[in-house]
Amino acid sequence: MAKLKLRGKDLRNIGYPEGPVISVAITVMEQHYKHHKQEAALELLQQVLQHPEAYKEEEHLGRIAEKLIVEEPIEIPINATPLPYSVYGREFIDEGAVRQMDYAMRLPVTAAGALMPDAHQGYGLPIGGVLATKNAVIPYGVGVDIGCRMCLSILDIPAPLLEKNASVFKRELIAGTVFGAGEEWKPRLEDAVLENPLFDEIGLLKHLHNKAAAQLSTSGSGNHFVEWGLVDIAEPWQGLEPGRYLGLLSHSGSRGLGAxxxxxxxxxxxxxxxxxREVQxxxxxxxxxxxGQEYWQAMNLAGDYASACHHQIHKRLIKAVGGQLLARVENHHNFAWKEVHNGEELIVHRKGATPAGKGVMGVIPGSMTAPGYIVRGRGEAASLHSASHGAGRQMSRSKATQSFTGHELAKLLAAHKVxxxxxxxDEAPGAYKDIEEVMAAQTALVDVVGKFYPKIVRMADGSGPRED
Structure with missing residues (x-):
């Protein structure tokens, strides 16, 4: 017997209001009434809609009823003044980002915060904003591209071969990557993340499983990339001696699933x-x-999915060029973690910020012509154990498009042999802050272990708007 499958549209058609009740109703019906025919299920849902008080004591339907009889929420006031917070690189952070962070520090659930040197204005929490809250998670404090991630693999292939066999590396990079909104990888791949039981337990995720399977191992648009480059290691690390290596670096997130x-x-x-309105x-x-629990579980699944995407891309490309993995470093941004700060468990949102706890490794990229940095966190309390997630934009995408020409970009790329x-x-290097200045502003937050120099860069063929 086919299992029941409902859509939000089905519930709206019988009068259900927009809001949490639709997700709850779909989950309840598909879990506990899964052998009902759709017509019978919708008839039952309509009865609950018309007489929610009559069902509020029932074990399963009561969950739907309580959403229908909840009183209208009252606007929650925010505090008159923001809590104090640390700002790194204040001299090159725009006022819009500071204003947004000030508002975030006025929320009644806020416990602490910090602003990273790559910060710039976004939506809600600024990009580069770190916000710690008490038992509360802010979906837009995590961002649209949940679990957006850096992943750097260092290979056993001698570094000089990158230039010598550049055509091979370029060919495999093109063949082994897919970029852009809605793009899929064919044929579909198998991965443990797609077997996560949450895809059956949460109504929204059930309807997103097919999209997740289709987009596994693809990359988004905007500033997402996969690139071959040279890695200089400054100290012994993960069994590597100081020296120059060949590396593969990628930046992307959880695709349509996370969005x-x-x-x-x-x-x-x-x-x-x-x-x-100003903090909506x-x-x-x-x-x-x-x-809250549903979002937390879904967010963590999206983070695992983003990680799986990177690992699949790296596995494919490393095999294509005949390499072996020597070492890897990777990290999320656009995520929330449960962490203890000053003896209290808090929810730490890092929207465009890199975890930098004591000894925690990460990658902070520059631009397509500027080096990225392999870093080790210093566990700085004032930054909530965080650092920047990149150089950070210093001009909007539209302004960048108007400010640079294709000839200028080509000349700059040639000068850096990229x-x-x-x-x-819109992704021209001049659209970004100087990564050297950004790194100088956060010497208290991270130690530099090595650098990555981009040489063959793959991005989407047309950059769309992103927030990451």
Whole structure:
């Protein structure tokens, strides 16, 4: 017998209001009434909609009823003044980012925060903003591209072969990557992340499984990339001696899966947690609630999925060029973690910020012509054990497109001996801050272990807007 499968559209058609009740109703019906025919299931849902009080004591349908009889939320006031927070590289952070961080520090659930030197204005929490809250998670404080990630693999192939056999590395990079919104990898791959039981347990994720399977091992648009480059290691690390190596570096996130999760739970948070207009995108979900727990589980699944995407890309490309993996370093940004700070468990959101706890390794990229850095965290309390996630934009995409020409970009790439596949003027190096200045502003946050120099860079053929 076919199992019940409902869509939000089905519930809206019988009068269900937009909001948390639709997700809860789909989950309840598909878990506990899965052998009902769709017509019977919708008839039952309509009865609950018409008489929610009559069902509120029932074990399963009561979960739907309680969402239908909840009173309208009252707007939650924010504090008059922001809590103090540390700012790194203040001299090159725009006022919009500082203003957004000030607002975030006024939330009643906020415990601490920090602003990284690559910070710039975003939506809700600024890119480069770190925010610690008490038992609350802010979907837009994590961001749209959940678990956006850096992954650097160092190979056993001698570094000089990158230039000598550049055509081979370029060919395999093109053949082994797919970029852009909605793009898929064919044939589909198998991966343990696709077997996660949450895909059956949470209604939203059930409907996203097919998209996740289709997009596994692909990359997004905007500033996402996969690139071959040279790695200089400055000290013994992961069994490597100091010296020059060949490396593969990638930057992308959880694709359509993460975007749909972010959109769905941000909408729920804004409906449940009514805030003043200037902080409406900082609406949170209490982790003691069903919605909060659902988002937390979905967010972590999206992070695992982003990691799997990178590992599949690296596995494919390393095999294609006949290499073996010597060492790897990787890290999330656009994520939230449960961490203890000053003896208290907090939810630490890093929206465009790299974890930098004591001894924690990470990668901080520059631009297509500027080096990236392999770093070791110093566990600085004032930054909530965080560092920048890159150089950070210093101009918008539209301004960058208007400010640079294709000839100028080609000349700059040639000067740095970088081959670019795809990309656009909105990603021109001049659109970004000076990575050397950014790194100088966070010497208290990380120690540098090595550098990565891009040489063959692959990006989407047309860069769309992103927030990461």
């Amino acid at each position: 749909q999760i972010a959109g769905h739970y941000t909408k729920l948070a804004r409906e449940i947690c009514q805030l003043p 995108y900082l609406a949170w979900l209490d982790l003691d609630t069903e919605e 081959k670019l596949i795809g990309g656009g003027l």
